[in-house]
Amino acid sequence: MPVLYSYKESGNSYKCRLLAAFLGVKLDIVEIDFLGDEQHGEDFLAINPKGEVPTLVDGDTVLTDSAAILVYLAGNTTLNNNSTTWWSSDIAEQSQITEWLAFAASWVQYGVFTARAILSFGGPYNGIGTASTEQTLKESQIRGVKSLEILNKRLSQREWLTLERPTIADIAVFVYVALAPMGDVSLEPFLHVRQWIKRLEGLPGFIPIDGLDDPLYRRKNE
Missing domain, CATH: 1.20.1050.10 (Glutathione S-transferase Yfyf (Class Pi); Chain A, domain 2)
Structure with a gap:
């Protein structure tokens, strides 16, 4: 199972989780304490020297950019409805x-x-x-x-x-x-x-992220 290093409030991480949800792809999601700077710790830098999330590890494949991860997931997976992919072979x-x-x-x-x-x-x-x-x-x-x-x-x-x-x-x-x-x-x-x-x-499989319904949720207690 591909491993996705993610931070739940990172929009770029969410892009990857959202596509996986649409595709029905199972990911082993490892949450990184982004605001605690875990991404710049020695262990994570050994995986992604840029110190960024998301990062996808699938066997020998390591991808450290959300766009690359989207292409990888979509290019390797076919949707169930009418075999239309989120990518293209053309x-x-x-x-x-x-x-x-x-x-x-x-x-x-x-x-x-x-x-x-x-x-x-x-x-x-x-x-x-x-x-x-x-x-x-x-x-x-x-x-x-x-x-x-x-x-x-x-x-x-x-x-x-x-x-x-x-x-x-x-x-x-x-x-x-x-x-x-x-x-x-x-x-x-x-x-x-x-x-x-x-x-x-409204698409089948959609999952939300904090802020869609309440954009001020992080500022309410300031």
């Missing part, structure tokens, strides 16, 4: 999916991801941190809104991001977008994004 379709994986790793990462991290977890957690937290928050919220504008326009024309069906592109982008209110980036102006979120949440 290179043109792979390219279209990968374009949205890149969007998640850039626009989303330095937008709503960063705003959520600062306001709900006390730091940007994005590997830069050279500007003041106040300035970083402002810039990430601006980028977050622009990302939502891009997505809303895209989703005004289709139900899913690409290929006219749910793929790992949707999972990769969905998580931090759905959690945007944790970083004080409102989803209210973006009807098509909100409808897309509901469609994905």
